[in-house]
Amino acid sequence: MFHVTFGRHGALLFMLGMGIHAATRAEITLRIDHQKSSTLMSILKLQGTLEQRLAQQGVKISWYEFPSSLPLLEALNIGHVDISADVADTIPVFAQAAEADLTYFAREESSPDAQAILVAQDSPLKTLADLKGKRIAVTKADGSHYLLSTALEKAHLTFKAITPAYLTPADGLAAFQTGKVDAWVTWEPFVSSAERRQNTRVLAGGQGLASYQRYYLSSSAFAKQHPEVLALIYRQLTQACAWVTAHPAEAAQLLSPLWGNLDAATVEQANAHRSYRVVPVTRDSLAEQQRIADAFTQAELLPKRIDAQAVSVWQPPAS
Structure with a gap:
């Protein structure tokens, strides 16, 4: 001391x-x-x-x-x-x-449940294989991008099989609402908002595809x-x-x-x-x-x- x-x-x-x-x-x-x-x-x-x-x-x-x-x-x-x-x-x-x-x-x-591939409630798309040839809104390089990649792989498709529209969540929502894209891949809270407000259904979530x-x-x-x-x-x-x-x-x-x-x-x-x-x-x-x-x-x-x-x-x- x-x-x-x-x-x-x-x-x-x-x-x-x-x-x-x-x-x-x-x-x-x-x-x-x-x-x-x-x-x-x-x-x-x-x-x-x-x-x-x-x-x-x-x-x-x-x-x-x-x-x-x-x-x-x-x-x-x-x-x-x-x-x-x-x-x-x-x-x-x-x-x-x-x-x-x-x-x-x-x-x-x-x-994994915090992101999803969304389609309109009356969309003819029922399976991941149905994404072939479709225009899909996704935010480039984000978690939703990987979900889309693994979903296509599961359906034995590549990215070249679709037309990606690389958009921010706000622009993706606008494109989805106006029918400019066939599907929208996004995350929460946009998923829940779309489900509750936009007459939307989940084509595929992240379970078994991306842990997020x-x-x-x-x-x-x-x-x-x-x-x-x-x-x-x-x-x-x-x-x-x-x-x-x-x-x-x-x-x-x-x-x-x-x-x-x-x-x-x-x-x-x-x-x-x-x-x-x-x-x-x-x-x-x-x-x-x-x-x-x-x-x-x-x-x-x-x-x-x-x-x-x-x-x-x-x-x-x-x-």
């Missing part, structure tokens, strides 16, 4: 040093991008809990919303943001092929410089999951205005199709990432084959 004493000037210098350190910490701004389907991060944003916890560490948040995962991750790759939350499992594969320096720091467990995991990513530079911030975000995400699971109706009411004024019943139905359980990323858990990469390479949507495990992975500290 030891003691430190300060004279008058020493105490002044100590306080000035603390002030400089605090000011330096207060200048840190964490830039987070997300989308409407980033439910847990949206909950934290709406409730203000993440901002409160980070403020205690001298960190401020700037929020950026994107319409889908691909532009969201592009923003992370070029350094416009520090954290992406959360993206469909396909997106990191495309980023890796582009040699983006990204780090996985959390994932949501499988939610969602990942939280950081720039590798930020992960190395601020692991304590990732640890705090990870804890907050697990707490948000617990809250959504325990309060489904309340969560739906909170998210309803955010999700394009969807009614709370639709939001609650959509949430029921997502696991939201946040767990660490392990090398073994990246097995489907490799299957996604191989499928897109075979379809000539990736320029080269990649090793999905050759990525940076951050692990939360033991509790």
Whole structure:
């Protein structure tokens, strides 16, 4: 045990040093991008809990919303943001092929029922084989893209057997409503909204085709410089999951205005199709990432084959 004493000037210098350190910490701004389907991060944003916890560490948040995962991750790759939350499992594969320096720091467990291939209620399409020769709306490089790929493979078809219309969810919905496409592949909450509002039926869901995991990513530079911030975000995400699971109706009411004024019943139905359980990323858990990469390479949507495990992975500290 030891003691430190300060004279008058020493105490002044100590306080000035603390002030400089605090000011330096207060200048840190964490830039987070997300989308409407980033439910847990949206909950934290709406409730203000993440901002409160980070403020205690001298960190401020700037929020950026994107319409889908691909532009969201592009923003992370070029350094416009520090954290992406959360993206469909396909997106990191495309980023890796582009040699983006990204780090996985959390994932949501499988939610195969959270995406689907939709057709009009009176559509003559009854089976996956009926997709041959059809025009299909899908968001390029997103989880729905992989679902469509595996569905075609199951029907012994290739991507060349269809005409893909690469559209954002909003544009995909518009094309679907006006009959410009024969089918629409999308994810929640768009699936539940279409089922409840658009006289739509599910031609195929993700069961047995795509497990649909969602990942939280950081720039590798930020992960190395601020692991304590990732640890705090990870804890907050697990707490948000617990809250959504325990309060489904309340969560739906909170998210309803955010999700394009969807009614709370639709939001609650959509949430029921997502696991939201946040767990660490392990090398073994990246097995489907490799299957996604191989499928897109075979379809000539990736320029080269990649090793999905050759990525940076951050692990939360033991509790």
